[in-house]
Amino acid sequence: MGLVIQSLPYLLLGALQTLKITLVAVALGIILGLIAGMGRLSRRRLTSFLATCYVDFFRGTPLLVQIFIVYYGFPQLLNEGQQFLMANFGLPQVLQTTHIPVFVAATVSTSLNSGAYVAEIFRAGIQSIDRGQVEAARSLGMTERQSMRYIVLPQAFKRVIPPLGNEFIAMLKDTSLLSVIGYVELTRQGQLISAATFRPLEVYFAVALIYLAMTFTISRFVDYLERRLRTGDHDRS
């Protein structure tokens, strides 16, 4: 018990990193997801095809593998690409090092992953809005863009809050995978402490409880938001 209390500041520091990377991942994921989600609904074949490829790839492969591709694979691409340009086109060497900082790799891989899930959430949210809403907007002379902006998206946003909350919670837990590339978040911090103290049971149990405290708080907050936003929205279908 004393050990846990002693290492608590370090664990909380790790939890802060976990929270930070999750916030960044989901925030960027929402931007990517909105683009990809609307892309999937696009009437342009190429746009919807590309969006579908993106979503399928990142939802259909393990996050751990995606992290490896970004952290280990991408430097190789940069390196070999540069070699190729230098050899074939006589371009000067631009990058001295092709190593990617861990935080960048962590941000890129988790955001891309989150974006794919958020895209599906937005797509479902937009599609859940009754077609009559768009018809009413269009019959008043609104353009497709205006009816999306003023009528569909505001209603869709309210409906996607619960699934977005779930995505946030899932991502918060999945960031533990970043420990394998040495990103010092909560799980990695636990590993370090456990290795130094040989007390894995207490340490990892404390780690688990900190995750639980975070996810529990978030899910209550989402419930609250959902209740607040319910005004003026009801399902007529």
Next chain:
Amino acid sequence: MTMIEVRNLHKSFGPLEVLRGINCTIAAREVVVVIGPSGSGKSTFLRCLNLLERPTKGEVIIDGISLTDPRTDINAVRQEVGMVFQRFNLFPHKTVLENITLAPIKVRRLPAARAEQQALELLTRVGLRDKADSYPEQLSGGQQQRVAIARALAMQPKVMLFDEPTSALDPEMVGEVLAVMKDLAREGMTMVVVTHEMGFAREVGDRVLFMDEGLIVEEGTPDQIFNNCRNPRTKSFLSKIL
């Protein structure tokens, strides 16, 4: 003066041909009621008049502008053609007032104060001045439909289309909606109304079109249709509903 002209209008959904060559001319200030069995294409016909459905073939001309011409700015034409839906389709996340002012502000670029003043006048006209700040879900069906009419009128359309405006209402609310529509007809609005309310057709309609299987089978004054129809299909339809 001709307000709406429809020439050889066809509409297919896949292999299903819903409209099979509609021709009709509707004059300004005329109230035309479209009746017919379900599946006869009346709603599709109405929805072709503001291009919510794109005709497969044929031409629709409203106030001299061809909707089916690819160069026509369809959003501009829709501003002149108001539509009222069976299920109201009010915007649930906006107040009654915002429902009415949104399109005038965003589409017609009316200053917000003007749009609000106009909306309040329209709400007074449909008897709902006191509901301006309510949300649609707080209103009864009849009230929602009256707001929907006010919302369409706020764009100051030249034509109003009504797609079974009373079919989703409880019987005791039908009257209040029809009353608003009658006022509108009396004020000289050009109206095309798809409805099962034969009383309304008789009282307010200048002309009745009977549709069946994607065609206008018979048309005439309400008196001609309801009292002396010639076509056996019209007869059989009317005998079932009157």
